[in-house]
Amino acid sequence: MSGLIEIKDLKVHYPIRSGFLNRVTDYVYAVDGVDLSFEEGKTYGLVGESGSGKSTIGKAIVGLEKITSGEIYYNGKDVSKEARKRRSDYRQNVQMIFQDAMSSFNPKKRIVDVLAEPIRNFTNMTPDEERRRMIELLDIVGLTEDALTKYPHQFSGGQRQRIGVARAVAINPKLIIADEPVSALDLSVQAQVLNFMKRIQEEYNVSYLFISHDLGVVKHMCDEIAIMYRGRFTEYGNKEDIYEDPQHIYTRRLLSAIPQIDPNNRDEHKKNRLRVEKIYQENQSKYFSENGRVYDLKAVSDTHSVALKDVSSTLEGGA
Ligand SMILES: Nc1ncnc2c1ncn2[C@@H]1O[C@H](COP(=O)(O)OP(=O)(O)OP(=O)(O)O)[C@@H](O)[C@H]1O
Numbered sequence: 001m002s003g004l005i006e007i008k009d010l011k012v013h014y015p016i017r018s019g020f021l022n023r024v025t026d027y028v029y030a031v032d033g034v035d036l037s038f039e040e041g042k043t044y045g046l047v048g049e050s051g052s053g054k055s056t057i058g059k060a061i062v063g064l065e066k067i068t069s070g071e072i073y074y075n076g077k078d079v080s081k082e083a084r085k086r087r088s089d090y091r092q093n094v095q096m097i098f099q100d101a102m103s104s105f106n107p108k109k110r111i112v113d114v115l116a117e118p119i120r121n122f123t124n125m126t127p128d129e130e131r132r133r134m135i136e137l138l139d140i141v142g143l144t145e146d147a148l149t150k151y152p153h154q155f156s157g158g159q160r161q162r163i164g165v166a167r168a169v170a171i172n173p174k175l176i177i178a179d180e181p182v183s184a185l186d187l188s189v190q191a192q193v194l195n196f197m198k199r200i201q202e203e204y205n206v207s208y209l210f211i212s213h214d215l216g217v218v219k220h221m222c223d224e225i226a227i228m229y230r231g232r233f234t235e236y237g238n239k240e241d242i243y244e245d246p247q248h249i250y251t252r253r254l255l256s257a258i259p260q261i262d263p264n265n266r267d268e269h270k271k272n273r274l275r276v277e278k279i280y281q282e283n284q285s286k287y288f289s290e291n292g293r294v295y296d297l298k299a300v301s302d303t304h305s306v307a308l309k310d311v312s313s314t315l316e317g318g319a
């Protein structure tokens with residue numbers, strides 16, 4: 001085991017029940033065999049289209065979703081059974097930020113109670129220490145003490161997300177899973193929240209798993225990126241691997257879908273997008289098995305792996 005947290009062959013299958021007897025008739029293979037390794041102080045991206053299984057991975061790692069099979073190693077120990085216990089050492093060290101803080105906060109709780117919850121669950125601070133810690137946390141995300149007595153609905157979306165960040169870092173976790181943390185925000189507010197997250201990382205050396213459906217957003221945040229399709233990884237690599245040398249057609253499809261801001265490039269961008277879409281439609285079998293399953297990842301370099309049937313095959317239509 002090399003990483004701080006290692007995920008091995010993780011599977012989460014949801015049963016589908018139907019009929020009069022409500023029997024399990026099939027499964028949704030939401031996550032179907034993924035490996036991930038987290039080192040300290042790094043940011044990992046998890047990108048894929050809606051329904052590909054991103055949130056399910058996140059929830060399984062923080063223990064909010066039951067895993068069907070696979071292991072989670074923390075400091076070399078298999079904690080997959082402990083991950084769902086509320087107060088384990090592992091649970092303290094892995095926290096989550098949700099896309100919509102409004103629905104993840106209890107609307108009847110003031111911010112003082114929102115922030116106190118993890119502190120009381122996992123530490124033994126005196127009321128004074130607790131209050132000092134909360135003010136410090138608000139300060140970290142650019143808010144002041146008077147926020148403590150307010151309710152979630154009294155904040156803007158960006159402010160609420162910052163409180164979500166403060167709550168997640170309250171007990172100094174090692175890993176924070178950020179599930180689309182800025183997707184609901186305006187561009188300028190997105191940048192602001194991301195900056196707070198970066199600053200917190202520099203100060204506390206926390207790692208992030210940053211979940212997004214948009215490769216454009218994760219580009220500036222992430223050291224390593226996993227591309228996900230139908231519960232499996234199609235490609236894994238560092239920033240250069242994914243953005244400069246994408247090998248899987250699905251990765252190229254996501255790249256071609258990044259909105260183009262420069263109007264001079266729009267025509268070229270559109271042409272490229274149509275070209276990639278055509279390759280994608282016509283060459284499914286090259287990249288996906290007969291039943292549409294993503295192949296196992298195979299290493300193409302020290303940092304880069306791709307789910308191709310045969311790694312020596314090259315991309316149709318030029319890279
Ligand atoms: N509780 C559940 N019971 C049954 N199926 C579920 C459940 N939760 C998720 N799914 C299914 O599992 C698959 C993966 O869902 P998931 O929420 O992980 O996707 P996602 O990549 O986060 O999508 P999005 O970008 O829309 O948030 C989807 O097909 C979804 O319908």
Ligand SMILES: [Mg+2]
Pocket residue numbers: 054055056179
């Ligand atoms: Mg999701």
